[in-house]
Amino acid sequence: MLDFFLAALTPLNLLLALAGVAAGTIIGSVPGLTATMAVAVLVPLTFGMPPESALILLGAIYTGAIYGGAYAAILLNTPGTPSAIGTTFDGYPMAKRGDGDLAVTIACLSSLVGGIVGACALLLLAPPLAEAALAFGPVEYFWLAIFGLSLIAALSTRDFLKGLIGAAFGILIAMVGISETSAEVRFTFGSNTLLGGIETVSALIGLYCVPVLIELAATSGRHLKEDTGGTRGFRLPEAFSTLMRHKLNVIRSSVIGTLVGALPGAGGSIAGLVAYSEARRTDRRAPAYGQGNPGGIVATESANNATVGGGFIPTLVLGIPGTPPDAVILGALLVQGVRTGPTLFADGSSIVYTFIFGLFLATLLMLPVGLLIGRFAYRSIVRAPKAGLVPVVAFMTIIGSFAIRNSLSDVGIMLALGVVGWVANRRGFSVSPIVLGLILGRIAEEGFVQSWTIGDAMGNVWGQFFGRPLSLVIIALTLLSFVYPFLPALTRALRRRGTALPAPSDKREPADPAAILRDLAGIGVMAAIAGVALWQCAGLNPEAAVFPRTIATGMLVLCGLAALETLLTRRVVEDRSYGSTGRRAGVVLSMAAGIALAPVLGFATAGIAMALGLMLSSEHNNRSLRGWGLLALSVAAVITVFTIGFREALSVPLPGGLIF
Amino acid sequence: MTKFTLYAAAGAIAAALFAAPASAGDFPPGQVEYIIPFGPGGESDITARLQQPYFEKLYGEQMIVSYKPGGGGAVGWSQLNGMAADGSVIMGVNLPHTIIKPLQGNVGFETDDIVNAYIFHYTPDAIVVRADSPYQSLDDLIAAAKESPRKITFSGSGKGTANHLVSVRFDELAGIETTYVSFKGTGAAVTAMLGGQVSAEWGYTTVGGGQGDKVRMLAVAMEERHPAFPDVPTFRELGYDIVSGAYRGVAVPKDTPEETRQAVSDAIAAINADPEFRQKMIDGGFALIDVPYGPEMDAWMKARAEEYIPAARAAGVID
Numbered sequence: 001m002l003d004f005f006l007a008a009l010t011p012l013n014l015l016l017a018l019a020g021v022a023a024g025t026i027i028g029s030v031p032g033l034t035a036t037m038a039v040a041v042l043v044p045l046t047f048g049m050p051p052e053s054a055l056i057l058l059g060a061i062y063t064g065a066i067y068g069g070a071y072a073a074i075l076l077n078t079p080g081t082p083s084a085i086g087t088t089f090d091g092y093p094m095a096k097r098g099d100g101d102l103a104v105t106i107a108c109l110s111s112l113v114g115g116i117v118g119a120c121a122l123l124l125l126a127p128p129l130a131e132a133a134l135a136f137g138p139v140e141y142f143w144l145a146i147f148g149l150s151l152i153a154a155l156s157t158r159d160f161l162k163g164l165i166g167a168a169f170g171i172l173i174a175m176v177g178i179s180e181t182s183a184e185v186r187f188t189f190g191s192n193t194l195l196g197g198i199e200t201v202s203a204l205i206g207l208y209c210v211p212v213l214i215e216l217a218a219t220s221g222r223h224l225k226e227d228t229g230g231t232r233g234f235r236l237p238e239a240f241s242t243l244m245r246h247k248l249n250v251i252r253s254s255v256i257g258t259l260v261g262a263l264p265g266a267g268g269s270i271a272g273l274v275a276y277s278e279a280r281r282t283d284r285r286a287p288a289y290g291q292g293n294p295g296g297i298v299a300t301e302s303a304n305n306a307t308v309g310g311g312f313i314p315t316l317v318l319g320i321p322g323t324p325p326d327a328v329i330l331g332a333l334l335v336q337g338v339r340t341g342p343t344l345f346a347d348g349s350s351i352v353y354t355f356i357f358g359l360f361l362a363t364l365l366m367l368p369v370g371l372l373i374g375r376f377a378y379r380s381i382v383r384a385p386k387a388g389l390v391p392v393v394a395f396m397t398i399i400g401s402f403a404i405r406n407s408l409s410d411v412g413i414m415l416a417l418g419v420v421g422w423v424a425n426r427r428g429f430s431v432s433p434i435v436l437g438l439i440l441g442r443i444a445e446e447g448f449v450q451s452w453t454i455g456d457a458m459g460n461v462w463g464q465f466f467g468r469p470l471s472l473v474i475i476a477l478t479l480l481s482f483v484y485p486f487l488p489a490l491t492r493a494l495r496r497r498g499t500a501l502p503a504p505s506d507k508r509e510p511a512d513p514a515a516i517l518r519d520l521a522g523i524g525v526m527a528a529i530a531g532v533a534l535w536q537c538a539g540l541n542p543e544a545a546v547f548p549r550t551i552a553t554g555m556l557v558l559c560g561l562a563a564l565e566t567l568l569t570r571r572v573v574e575d576r577s578y579g580s581t582g583r584r585a586g587v588v589l590s591m592a593a594g595i596a597l598a599p600v601l602g603f604a605t606a607g608i609a610m611a612l613g614l615m616l617s618s619e620h621n622n623r624s625l626r627g628w629g630l631l632a633l634s635v636a637a638v639i640t641v642f643t644i645g646f647r648e649a650l651s652v653p654l655p656g657g658l659i660f
Numbered sequence: 661m662t663k664f665t666l667y668a669a670a671g672a673i674a675a676a677l678f679a680a681p682a683s684a685g686d687f688p689p690g691q692v693e694y695i696i697p698f699g700p701g702g703e704s705d706i707t708a709r710l711q712q713p714y715f716e717k718l719y720g721e722q723m724i725v726s727y728k729p730g731g732g733g734a735v736g737w738s739q740l741n742g743m744a745a746d747g748s749v750i751m752g753v754n755l756p757h758t759i760i761k762p763l764q765g766n767v768g769f770e771t772d773d774i775v776n777a778y779i780f781h782y783t784p785d786a787i788v789v790r791a792d793s794p795y796q797s798l799d800d801l802i803a804a805a806k807e808s809p810r811k812i813t814f815s816g817s818g819k820g821t822a823n824h825l826v827s828v829r830f831d832e833l834a835g836i837e838t839t840y841v842s843f844k845g846t847g848a849a850v851t852a853m854l855g856g857q858v859s860a861e862w863g864y865t866t867v868g869g870g871q872g873d874k875v876r877m878l879a880v881a882m883e884e885r886h887p888a889f890p891d892v893p894t895f896r897e898l899g900y901d902i903v904s905g906a907y908r909g910v911a912v913p914k915d916t917p918e919e920t921r922q923a924v925s926d927a928i929a930a931i932n933a934d935p936e937f938r939q940k941m942i943d944g945g946f947a948l949i950d951v952p953y954g955p956e957m958d959a960w961m962k963a964r965a966e967e968y969i970p971a972a973r974a975a976g977v978i979d
Contacts, residue, residue: 134855196730327701
């Protein structure tokens, strides 16, 4: 064992691990550059290396990228990589109230613990865990997706019905394009652009980030509250004591992350969501989850980094990738001539152990690297003037959603969904349930159709869905999770022996007729979407239609209930923050113009043109001519550096257009 | 002074050398982008990665693999003809996808829109079961299927794919009725088989390559036995006339000049001829074939269409 450890510690490997973690962290922090991409881009670099070093470098990049996703999640409310979705729930509220630095440090420490737990499992338990993961069949994946969806109840405490409607909407968006299980073309309305479906990561960026940009420009307040006591360093002691208070949470979430990571195909986003859901269910500390409880960050960040080690379990033992980045690494291994499979472990092959120790090393290196880069990211974002922050972040969302599959239409869809998300938010439909539907909808559908087919062949559909012990456990957890937000009301009702309905906790005045009309209009649009989906389902084969039809029908019923609720209670959940409409429109129009101009002018030039529009939309202070010039120059410089970096370092074929 | 002239002369020679390959019609015109219309990690990606170093060895130019996933390849193929037609862009093609997809509805491209430059390998269809499965041979499986129609379940990668079409064809030839369960990709189909969620898998020989003695292949759909699995019979040996699989190659945009199309074809042929490359592919469970650009490709594509389209119709994936 010791010699493997020493083999991992050669100066070259140390250097590779350090460089990998740093590169991964930076790539992962850019919205749109996912861990999968980070690994895929750098695979060719490893061809000339010995297999051990190649694996260490790729593992380090992967580890760093998963952690790096937390920065954008916390500081911009946009998951840098899908694994960090859950980090936005509490991270951004913490940053808003001035605890962004603390949140980043907590994320770093939690990722460290998660990474170590995952790597330990890989070292000690890989073969048995890989076997156990195989017990997970289509039904279990279906129920796991439903379990993830149970978070809707938690994320839409303002209006549960609207949360459910939003999730159904998200699921329907996920069904657009060619269906994987039935090969049918669905909901494209004849458009070739929609054929490939809505790209999940572009959709995430649009839904989360664009509303933030729009609101940033509209109001004069600062993006994040400044830290009050000057520079407070990394706030390490505070973060450490938070972690100690959440020690059960961090261990449980790391274990969940390892286990979910070991399930082939599930991945970091689900691991994070499941861990978040569990943390929330078992923890009653204030502030509530979703409103800036550090426990939320602890849960997702430890879970998603645990999936790194966990995901390598089926990858190395079974040759079946546990997470999407593992698929890339598996390919790289095959090119290297390394045969994965049980024998890889059984033979005590040095490569596996050197790699695992390399993973430990990378995880440990994440502490200094992550803290330093995190501190830098935090400071730049807190101190940046709005008129600089908005255009740079907007450019990052555009270049990031382009890079996923080198497609400008994905960028257009990103912006369109961003506007949809902004409007939906104003009407009381939170974005997070929509995103949950978008991510989990496909997994739920696949599991559902496969289980149905198998159950039907066996003549036992009910037994297939409800007769398997593992499924029953997940179903029980799901029920608990759904019921939990209503527990206080339920216990109150039970104490009164169920004689009266619980009094509504917030006694708001009945809304005025205009607000009620606005609310009904919002619900009506959702109902119309469900109606269109139902109408479209009529032309599909049964296999392709069954899932969207069920969801759309449910959505219609929910819309009916929501409309009824509004009419009866005369209470309306909506956001009516005040700010400049012109500036809001300016953000959307500038971004649209930037996207349209990119193939004509070239990516960087169009980006700079867009940035000028965004600067004008988002500047609230008087700025001298010299100030404007300096700001414009620095924004242009950042955009140029990003463009060159994407073109040269990441080989992304950005449209060059006329100029650059 | 002499030093300067020396440098100048060297510079001129170097310039002439570098300028020469850039003249019209030569391949490659610089670095070549190899677009895989699927996500990373799949068999199209792996085989492209295997080709990558040999291309660099041949030409001293980089071949960069990039991805354009979506719509089971349709997103990439529908955009192919709008890309640079000077040999700097090549794209992976997969059969039966490029034949079946356009017949399923408007997917943004037609089979004939794609200029196939070379088909270089295929993953032969194979029936795979777990090592501890009660089915020792293909006959065992057929007997079980005859006893309880529909109850034998097969996992497979996708609908309208090689796996799906061969399952329909085999059922017909063997006079049995089984249930095909579509999974997203080979990885998920293997997982379901290994986990006992289904009775067997319609997979590829690559599954045998990756899983070793954890699985047993009952038959492979090749003309002759696969060199890496000499003990596994072919379907033909067992009396079922099936030779099929997922074929992969590269295509170029349709505006690409004739000599560049030929040059791309020659480049892939040269890589395919490298013994080291061949061995790596065979070890992975792939089977090599050589269908170059030109009349041979046209005839080959026609034969594949005649084979796939009736099977797809029988499978109910096209009308």
